[in-house]
Amino acid sequence: MNVRALAAKILNQVVEQGQSLSNVLPPVQQDLSPKDKALLQVLCYGVLRTLPRLDFFCRSLMDKALKGKQRDLHFLILVGFYQLLYTRIPSHAAVGETVNGAKELKKQALKGMVNGVLRNFLREQESLVEKANKQPALVYCHPSWLVKRLQAAYGDELAAQIMHNNNQQAPMWLRVNALHHTRDQYQVLLNDAGLLSFSSEFNDNALRLEKPTDVYKLPGFTEGWVSVQDGAAQLAAHYLDAQAGDLVLDACSAPGGKTVHVLELQKNIKQMVAVDADAKRLLRVQENLDRLKLKASVIHGDASQPGSWWHGELFDRILCDAPCSATGVIRRHPDIRWLRRESDIAGLVSLQKNILHALWDKLKPGGILLYATCSILPDENDLQIQDFLESRQDASLIPLIVQDNLQNNIQNKGRQILPNEDAMDGFYYAKLQKSL
Ligand SMILES: C[S@@+](CC[C@H](N)C(=O)[O-])C[C@H]1O[C@@H](n2cnc3c(N)ncnc32)[C@H](O)[C@@H]1O
Incomplete structure (x- = not known):
């Protein structure tokens, strides 16, 4: 061939x-x-x-x-x-x-x-x-519509840097399963296997490999000791911070990377409900759960229409990893920039808005919703959240982690990670709490 x-x-x-x-x-x-x-x-x-x-x-x-x-x-x-x-x-x-x-x-x-x-x-x-x-x-x-949007959002210089970073090869990140090893213990196993890795001071379970490798060369991959997941995506479970006894919803869950990470970090939650609108992608959630020997209730459903799948109990924590333009992961998926059209953005923003509002109604008073996208476009991120906060008097933005700098709160904004920031993918997080 x-x-x-x-x-x-x-x-x-x-x-x-x-x-x-x-x-x-x-x-x-x-x-x-x-x-x-x-x-x-x-x-x-x-x-x-x-x-x-x-x-x-x-x-x-x-x-x-x-x-x-x-x-x-x-x-x-x-x-x-x-x-x-x-x-x-x-x-x-x-x-x-x-x-x-x-x-x-x-x-x-x-x-x-x-x-x-x-x-x-x-x-x-x-x-x-x-x-x-x-x-x-x-x-x-990059397509000219995206160049214009990035320049409008970040200014010419930073936009140029973002596009440069989008053209670099993405590193391979690993998530060490906290149920089996600490990150330091697993790093030793990697070393023994001849695989050099780096740890990140912001991300407890994350290791970045010096060079990408076949997953089957990773010690204990089939046994579920480790998974492949970008460093930025790994922040979701830490930010969600599920507690023992919580009923947790992962509303856009497929292929399940974040679902299983939440379960790895907190094995005593009451139940994890993993929903996705794409039945085929949902199979991957079950595969991930099986490999890691974890359990969740996996449901095929539309997050913007919970009436069809919700079982009647309000959730303590909701992860809304919304469908988005994926403009933060162009370095990993170089085709995205050519497949995505500018006309898609408005539809995505409106879908995200519908999902957010529908999920909010299923959150307990005092409960927490973590909104995430792998986008770097403000319309899908800060502007989406600002719009939400303006329309929901019972919602407030809270710091992503207790020690987080207060800046997030003062500016009323979430955390926008840009592509290659600390070697991570572009991602956005905002943590919202419902008043009691
Ligand atoms: C960013 S991906 C989720 C990635 C996943 N959280 C993970 O970490 O592996 C967004 C997901 O939203 C799903 N989706 C799109 N529209 C949806 C809807 N209306 N309701 C539920 N899921 C939806 C897509 O099928 C896709 O799997």
């Missing part, structure tokens, strides 16, 4: 057919050797991170764009450019393998054309790169 051709097919499915990379890539990787698996990942992620730049090179070198059935060849050419610019693969091998990919795509007759474009690129690379570097859109490699 030609890995370049596989990458071209996958990229075509993502960019032209709007499929998500995390759905399309893993099934193809299954049949590959570890080396090819890694190369395929590098090529797909890399091209998606630099797409407008590579498209620009292609436009500059070809008279006519490849369309329709020939579109996969367009992506094959981008895969070629990517290797020549950003990998250490020797150029003769990169060109040769990419040209051979045309045969695998059943476009044998166009091999010469692919070869010609790649060789022209090699000749004109320097001046093309120079031209690209003068165009902000080709430097940031």
Whole structure:
């Protein structure tokens, strides 16, 4: 199998057919050797991170764009450019393998054309790169609507930094299962397995690996000693701070990373109710619970319509990890920026609002609701929470942790983590309490 051709097919499915990379890539990787698996990942992620730049090179070198059935060849050419610019693969091998990919795509007759474009690129690379570097859109490699929104929210300089960070490779974070080991104990096990890791002073169960690894190389992965979860996502269970005897709702729970973390931290809660609107994703919640030998009541339901699934008892704690633009996790999912449309944002904000209000009615007086998104857009975060606080007299914003700085309260805002802040994903948290 030609890995370049596989990458071209996958990229075509993502960019032209709007499929998500995390759905399309893993099934193809299954049949590959570890080396090819890694190369395929590098090529797909890399091209998606630099797409407008590579498209620009292609436009500059070809008279006519490849369309329709020939579109996969367009992506094959981008895969070629990517290797020549950003990998250490020797150029003769990169060109040769990419040209051979045309045969695998059943476009044998166009091999010469692919070869010609790649060789022209090699000749004109320097001046093309120079031209690209003068165009902000080709430097940031983000869609213009998102550039504008980030600049409006954070100013030009910080927005540029955010976009730069979005183009970096995300580290692999682990969550040590507190029911089995302390973080320090598990770090020793990792060391013994030859895996170097770093701990974070803000995050009790979190370790960041020096280099990503196969999960099955992690000591005790199948036994549930450890899970893969970004450092920012791991803050949710700490912030929620479920107490013994609490009835807890995780309202948008799939695939269940935060559900199980809450249970790892507090094994004496009364019950965990894990709801999600997506039946297929909900299967992953059960898989996670099974691997970690934990229990929850897993329910397929719509968080904005609790009438259809709520069993009549108000909750002490509610985690609302709302559906969102996922603009905070672009470094992990480089396709998000191309799949998401600006027109999606208003719909998401309105869905989040409906969910928040519906869940609030199911919270006990004195109870706590933690609102979370993996977005960095204020509309889904601070502005959403401000709007909520204005419309609900019985809601107040409280510090995320007891020792938290008072700034959060004074400014009436939640915590916005930006991508790569302390090596974490972009995330937002706001903790709300219902008056007694
Ligand atoms: C950010 S993800 C949740 C991640 C999860 N909390 C975790 O840590 O593994 C958002 C989830 O909301 C779910 N969702 C979307 N609309 C929903 C709705 N109306 N009611 C309940 N869940 C919904 C999606 O299926 C998705 O699984």
